[in-house]
Amino acid sequence: MSIRERLSGNEAVSIAMKQINPDVVAAFPITPSTEIPQYFSTFVSNGAVDTEFVAVESEHSAMSACIGAEAAGARAMTATSANGLSLMWEMLYIASSLRLPIVMSLVNRAVSGPLNIHNDHSDAMGARDSGWIQLFSENNQEAYDNILMAHRIAEHKDVLLPLMVCQDGFITSHSIENIELLEDEKVKSFVGTYKPEHYLLNDKEPIAIGPLDLQSYLFEHKRQQSEAMRNAKRVILEVSEEFEKLTGRHYGFFEEYKLSDAEIAVVCMNSTAGTAKYTVDELRKNGIKAGLLKIRCFRPFPAEEVANSLKHLKAIAVLDKADSLNAAGGALYEDVVAGMFTSNIHVPTINYVYGIGGRDTKSTDIEKVFSELSTVAKTGDIGNPYRYLGVRGEN
């Protein structure tokens, strides 16, 4: 029997971490993820975990210490947001290139500047090419479940890549919702113990990690990373299936909500999907065939699968909670459109940048998107593909 609780997203992640009982946690406070190391250090202080908690002096050192710990043969975890992730940027690439399956909770927040502490996805989008697996979570339950699945995916011998579980800062990190927790023992047996093949603390096999890797080898090493990211697709599905058997909760690359018979649909990530589901239900009451594709797995990006699930639509809107400032659409939009093009699928698709710096996204905003989509579907003319939602000035 699972345990019914009421928890915020940060509490849910902290409890998942307690149940996983990692060997090392190195973290630095930053809003809105601060509560995670805060709750976790209480577990450490009270002897509820075996973890060595390293209260580092910066996020750069948090990731450096996680790299050292994971390379040493330990399971290492961290949590951060926004500028914290920016400060880790150099080390994110090193973590993935050293093939260290570190797990991070990323509580999404706008990256400066100017300074803002509220939610958007500019932090995660900045790390999208860093070689980390990125899973997104609509609510506290998904954040908890994704963390429980994280080590199984990251540590798989065909993957060996770091993984970040994203959730929306404040919107889900600080909102208390109902949640179903697994018993400690079930988590323990599902997650299993970490048994690295090569590690620094093995005195019987000293190893050297992090060489100067020149023209003759670096390319092959990067290629191997790329292969690992491809392998992660298979492993994510395998682990999710096993998780479903344990919990009854289904996870794939994405969630299709009333999509199969939809004519128009939005694609988005994290908590906005909740608002979009409500809107889809409302519109369907009026006979509008609206649907939703909620991306869970953004890295690796399931391009072919996304394209395939969108191919029957008359018009699509991709919602990006980060502006790529590139005069050519947001990151999710680019990936979705490229995926469809590669699969020879041509559905009129527009992009909305929305919710920047924590700008509230209401069901009426999503209604507006669907209303504009109806026009696109009718006329087949996408007009301006690069649109904005909920911002002052011209949209």
Next chain:
Amino acid sequence: MAYNLKQIIAEKPSRFTAGHRMCAGCGAPPVARMILRALKPEDHAVIANATGCMEVSTFIYPYTSWTDSFIHTAFECSAATESGVEAAYQSLKRQGKLPENKETKFIAFGGDGGTYDIGIQSLSGAMERGHDMVYVCYDNGAYMNTGIQRSSATPKFADTTTSPAGTKIPGKMQSRKDLTKVLAGHHLPYVAQSIAVNNFKDLYEKAEKAIYTKGACFLNVLAPCPRGWGYNTEDLMQINKLAVETCYWPLYEIIDGKYVINYKPKNKLPVEEFLKPQKRFKHMFKPGNEWMIEEFQKEVDNRWQELLDLEEITNKN
């Protein structure tokens, strides 16, 4: 047991193997080799190294000079990286996941760029947290790996590629940061300043103390660079000796807050003796630039006196 270099070399094979690509006459490899010799033969070690000359010359894929476990991540974070390795060790050891009868020691290396400058935050954090590790700065007084750019360890007036001795500005115009004192302010169990002189006695003994003192320890070791300093490669040991005999680089240690000066020259040589064989100070010897040598001497004298005072004050009780 009295120090005997021949015996140490006979009993403790080098853990830093030949074949690395450091320059002839470089001060860093003998330092690394001797520090590792201070490890007990039965102990395992995990070495962390900041990006820099030593890292890029000793671990070029697929070759390594390090016989112990070794990790390099980036320029500014060998201390933080090693602190993570040490944290893993504490955790795994406590949980009974590592062999009980095996000791592992933790040593992080960084040049002065990776230590005095870009890595000072990472170093300060790791030292303050008290990880059971030794951080060794091999100080060659500039960013040598990228081509001799000034660092905060570069001595005043030195000619570097970003503080060139020009017609208006005669080299670096700022004084050298005293990092050993910065670390002293961390109130660590053991902080020391050393150099390879006298058959490595000072260096070996300090390395041994640092490695086998529980907690975070710091060694600052002057390691001359023939390219950056402009001396003849065969003169390395002579340069080291002059650094000590002029009191430019005093040998001292701070044990639980108490200063101990390990060597007080009976006849303190003028700093000119140290400056003269180095091309980076050549412009100081041009007619009309006597004031530079005087000023340099004054700084050396002041710092030496400060050290003598600190020794006296901290040993009063």
